[in-house]
Amino acid sequence: MVPNKLLRLRVFNVCKKPSRGYRNKPDFTKNTYQVERGFYNYLQEPHLHYFQKILGDDERVLTNLSDLEKYNVDWYQQVRGSSAVVLKPKTTEEVTKIVEYCNANKLALCTQGGNTGCSAGAVPVFDEIILSTELMNEIIEIDENAGTILCQSGVILEALDRAVSEKGLMVPLDLGSKGSCNIGGNVSTNAGGLRLLRYGNMHGNILGLEVVKANGEVLDCLKLMRKDNSGLHIKNIFVGSEGTLGIITKVALQCVPRPKSQQVAFLGLQSYEKVLSTMRKARQELGEILSAIEVMDAISLEWGQQHNKLTLPIDKYPFYLLLETSGSNEEHDNNKLNSFLESALVQNHVLNGVVTGEPSKVQAIWAIRERLPEGFKNHGWLGLYDLSIPVTQFYNLVDETRAYLKNQVEYVFGFGHLGDGNIHLNVLGKKYNKRLAQDLETFLMKRVLELKGSMSAEHGLGFLKRKYLPMVNSPGSYQLMKELKRILDPNHILNPYKVFP
């Protein structure tokens, strides 16, 4: 029923159709995108000799083309850089020497963590030198009493979480890419993820940073305190700066007590109004144990189901909610969630629902939500928008978009992190229509700005969305961003072509 066409995932419609000759290997970014190389020097033998001198051996200075491939292409296979060298420092001192040298020699640098970004912010656009943090993976200190952790920036999120779990702690951040992404990248992108609703963003959880500036100087903001008001809060400038202002080398983070129980409820609802009233009720009654509120509309689920062939625990309804709770006492948590569901049914907030705390069933229900995107990706044209707008307006925008596009596309639908106001608005059409895609983008941009929302909720601007920087920020904010860039990286050697248009 659904034509099995080549994937043409369009993040913001900026992503180009992968070349058919390179299935799973996009064409070089410099050929595909209108972007001009900056006035940087080209890598030469003496540069390589210098790097080899610093890093000691060839395993940490990769120049073999086949070794470079995975660093030059992003995880989503959207872009492809043409860097000729990957450097793998192990220490801050080594980073310092590399950066200082690159700055003096006008060599552009692209810092890469786990290379799991969605906006192509961590792969080179041209021939930038790739500075990989993957060997900077030391967990320096876990303070069990304070619930804090100090580590190098290249530690993989999951490894970090595993390390603190032995102390009954949890890293207050969970992402689908946790098996690959680096904590330094999480800080650089202000990663949101599944637990933001409960534990807040990186600004609230980061205690300190060590950053190497573009001139090679080490900026020490590496404090381990939950409370510190002894001057301007410099570290926060680097949170969400996507590698454009400095290279994060060490991270101090606060952790939370690790929950002992986890439950999910899967609910069917009549309308978006009922979705909102149920969310309010859940916030009130589940309070401190609520850890996720995900919404899906009927079309999302139908498409998802057609492909993923997962069993729905309830019948079909216009809307669905997935609520997750996690806490320190299983009996209490079950009791709360069951009482909530009972009264939500009696009070007609929800039409049907199930609750489970059994790990395999919890996982099965999460799969319905998490595997949704797989259901759409092989259709003709998928327009995917990662928006933040006030939850009250969340589904209105889906309806408005549907009305705007009329019968020019097949489906317009929405699902996402309702608890954070982060919507994934999707458009499915038989075939990519450039004019329509541009019109839609203009329409969405206008509405999102009116709603004081965001065109990039959690993915950052990176390379693919950089042109939106001056559009989605006020002129004053934009000006100040440029000033910060000028102060911290006057030669623009750090992650060029990213964030800034």
Added chain:
Amino acid sequence: MVPNKLLRLRVFNVCKKPSRGYRNKPDFTKNTYQVERGFYNYLQEPHLHYFQKILGDDERVLTNLSDLEKYNVDWYQQVRGSSAVVLKPKTTEEVTKIVEYCNANKLALCTQGGNTGCSAGAVPVFDEIILSTELMNEIIEIDENAGTILCQSGVILEALDRAVSEKGLMVPLDLGSKGSCNIGGNVSTNAGGLRLLRYGNMHGNILGLEVVKANGEVLDCLKLMRKDNSGLHIKNIFVGSEGTLGIITKVALQCVPRPKSQQVAFLGLQSYEKVLSTMRKARQELGEILSAIEVMDAISLEWGQQHNKLTLPIDKYPFYLLLETSGSNEEHDNNKLNSFLESALVQNHVLNGVVTGEPSKVQAIWAIRERLPEGFKNHGWLGLYDLSIPVTQFYNLVDETRAYLKNQVEYVFGFGHLGDGNIHLNVLGKKYNKRLAQDLETFLMKRVLELKGSMSAEHGLGFLKRKYLPMVNSPGSYQLMKELKRILDPNHILNPYKVFP
């Protein structure tokens, strides 16, 4: 037994002994402290006429000396400015006009919210024009679904909390001064307070800000999204900047579900090791409902008791812990706290303890902790230090300080927000000893820096601690702070003599 001498509260030993002629009215700061007036113009008639033209009537341009007094003296009566005018704008536009004019005419400005700061950061040092935000008190919008609030910066914290409480929400910040302090001041000082352990700091809770820059430009970073990664995070630059980089005019904040039940436990313990093991146990077992962990040593409590004459619910012990829980289900919360106490007793973590959820008793137990400082304040010399250090080292530092000072003082003791690593280290002596105080300060500074701690956990640097800025921050951080100041306020008209030495 305790001589009832004149209060000589010394915050960091910078605070001077109040002049005996001005009991409750300190001498003018310009006479007491070694500080030089900047090259600002003096207020003249034409300036006043301009302000009167903008603000319309005399009630919003105060020039009467008796009206000015409460704006010129800080809440702690530590300092006294000599400003000749208080301006009370109601709108961002009015602020813009004032600031633009002051910048053009080189007139210094001091922004003041509730004037409840501890470091004299919100009162003029010389004749700075006082810009009071007290009439900027409009609550613009509460979004019940998103759990967000948008308001002007002069709204009183308690009023804000009352407004959201009707929607089942709570402002994620609670301070002793909530009846007077302004949300704009809370943002400017990155206020911590009693709920930080549970709900995090202002960086994590602020969604957006509107700021008037020194040149009068409005910097619009006023988004209402929990997730937004569309450029550098400019708003965070102003969090904790204590009025030196811009004037916050509007604030968007996320709220949390309002807890329905509150309990406290008051525990007696044998040693600081037991304090730490009990805290770890509480984190594990009380998890998501834990909302405060306060520690007191025997000396703190003994001195507090002598003066406050409050009944202790348990006998005397070397250490005491006050744990607070708050949640959505009273029965569950009581059950958790009782089980915790029972096993803490059986496992010998604690020697004795009581638990209560009865509001009057909860209040009585909190009074034991909150009224502690009243017990010391009438003694000869009180040295009070608001430090953040790793909790593991928390009490070691009290012991080290005691060993360092030997018999040169009467008592060295500690109490504070253990859950946040925020210690209040106190020294009581018969008489102020300048040399000893300076030695102690040097000693503490050295130890705090070694421990990567903070000399100002929650109070900010303000005027009184400004000289510590370059000492407690790395040279690179300090340099960057000065760069930010230069960019945002090149004429240094905003809150001069504060934060920056």
